[in-house]
Amino acid sequence: MSRRTYHHGNLxxxxxxxxxxxxxxxxxxxxxxADAARLAGVSPAAPYRHFRDRDALMADVARRGFEQFExxxxxxxxxxxxxxxxxxxxxxxxxxxxxxxxxxxxxxxFEAGIPPGTDPALLQAGDRVFAILRQAAEAIATKLPEQxxxxxxxxxxxxxxxxxxxxxxxxxxxAARRKLPMAPDDLLExxxxxxxxGLGITRPAASG
Amino acid sequence: MSRRTYHHGNLxxxxxxxxxxxxxxxxxxxxxxADAARLAGVSPAAPYRHFRDRDALMADVARRGFEQFExxxxxxxxxxxxxxxxxxxxxxxxxxxxxxxxxxxxxxxFEAGIPPGTDPALLQAGDRVFAILRQAAEAIATKLPEQxxxxxxxxxxxxxxxxxxxxxxxxxxxAARRKLPMAPDDLLExxxxxxxxGLGITRPAASG
DNA sequence: GGATTGATGTAAGAGCCTTTCACATAGATG
DNA sequence: CATCTATGTGAAAGGCTCTTACATCAATCC
Numbered sequence: 460m461s462r463r464t465y466h467h468g469n470l471x472x473x474x475x476x477x478x479x480x481x482x483x484x485x486x487x488x489x490x491x492x493a494d495a496a497r498l499a500g501v502s503p504a505a506p507y508r509h510f511r512d513r514d515a516l517m518a519d520v521a522r523r524g525f526e527q528f529e530x531x532x533x534x535x536x537x538x539x540x541x542x543x544x545x546x547x548x549x550x551x552x553x554x555x556x557x558x559x560x561x562x563x564x565x566x567x568x569f570e571a572g573i574p575p576g577t578d579p580a581l582l583q584a585g586d587r588v589f590a591i592l593r594q595a596a597e598a599i600a601t602k603l604p605e606q607x608x609x610x611x612x613x614x615x616x617x618x619x620x621x622x623x624x625x626x627x628x629x630x631x632x633x634a635a636r637r638k639l640p641m642a643p644d645d646l647l648e649x650x651x652x653x654x655x656x657g658l659g660i661t662r663p664a665a666s667g
Numbered sequence: 668m669s670r671r672t673y674h675h676g677n678l679x680x681x682x683x684x685x686x687x688x689x690x691x692x693x694x695x696x697x698x699x700x701a702d703a704a705r706l707a708g709v710s711p712a713a714p715y716r717h718f719r720d721r722d723a724l725m726a727d728v729a730r731r732g733f734e735q736f737e738x739x740x741x742x743x744x745x746x747x748x749x750x751x752x753x754x755x756x757x758x759x760x761x762x763x764x765x766x767x768x769x770x771x772x773x774x775x776x777f778e779a780g781i782p783p784g785t786d787p788a789l790l791q792a793g794d795r796v797f798a799i800l801r802q803a804a805e806a807i808a809t810k811l812p813e814q815x816x817x818x819x820x821x822x823x824x825x826x827x828x829x830x831x832x833x834x835x836x837x838x839x840x841x842a843a844r845r846k847l848p849m850a851p852d853d854l855l856e857x858x859x860x861x862x863x864x865g866l867g868i869t870r871p872a873a874s875g
Numbered sequence: 876g877g878a879t880t881g882a883t884g885t886a887a888g889a890g891c892c893t894t895t896c897a898c899a900t901a902g903a904t905g
Numbered sequence: 906c907a908t909c910t911a912t913g914t915g916a917a918a919g920g921c922t923c924t925t926a927c928a929t930c931a932a933t934c935c
Contacts, residue, residue, distance in 0.1 A: 465900050466912055486780040488696060493892055502914050569835070570778045572694040575845055585845070609857070612848065617858040621825070624832030627777070637783055637793070640820065650825040657865030673929050674883055701921055710885050715923070
């Protein structure tokens, strides 16, 4: 990772990648600014040209995490095709896959203790992710009689909370974490099916 | 907080209380061993007589958190009285109340990145908490026909995940965190009701 | 009672991290 | 080419973690 020029050329990106690598290895607490600088091959002071401090880098990683998350979820939802229920299953699987495959992003987004309100861009990126869930909930809700239908917002919050709870409690592959007698995907899918049944959307035992 | 004797007398407890106070103020990342020592009025080296390192103190705080959590949830469940559904509602409210009122405990238990497997006592304390939820799920499940009844374990995992998701995403009062258009309690209660309805336990619109 | 022993706290220091400041280098601009 | 600005370096202050040798005190044992 040594470079020939005095200037790195792409230090900002390199620091973010280094942070992801380090957070993935040692968790959000174990990551240090100095380590990231070392990984990028620059002096410990160099990162300060690109980020106000360590927390600013963490916040930027989190923001990018939300952006990647948004892309992944958007693709999975696929505009609700071929039908909202199938699309919702794809969405749930993509949610858990992201938490499993990108634990560094997920930790920076939800566990690093960055208050979303500190950075408007971060808040917006999070909102865009929620908008996808909200949109999915809307599509699902239209299957219900308008009379007495619960607000789509609430449905979205329920599904988000369930998915996040599963991802957070069981969804990362690290050893020494709590084990589950079934795959997180299956747990989420079963939970959503029961929930939708409770809303009156799916037929009982039509879980295929 | 100055003391007259050379020996503190109860440093272990004092350090844990200091840790709780500091984590409550500055989050699990902002807490330092040295700060805790200062708060307790001892030298920076003293804590090492009681905890192997900073992480060991965090793990002990987390273990105590689970123990307190267990006590609170046990009381709320109240053996399933007066009836399982009401008891379950109490349980859910107690769950969120703990996350709201004891954010320092909650953060140390679920967000500090302590792998539960590292400390058997920690793992056990967590298991005892889950046992309560599991027990509640059993009581609820007996209301279903044995034929085709989903495993109580799965019901427990669903409810735990939903509660944890809500607590984790919206349940702490810190400003700058994501706001919710309704109280977390109501969100959880509504979600559980829909879920139970999906299981075939509650009557539709019998949400009293 | 006095000496010994183990538990608990202190002092000092090595090593690392964060952050700042003055300075160095290079790319861009005119 | 000369200058301006962005970007990286070196050095240093201050704080944190953790270790080691030493100090203090309580309890125990002759």
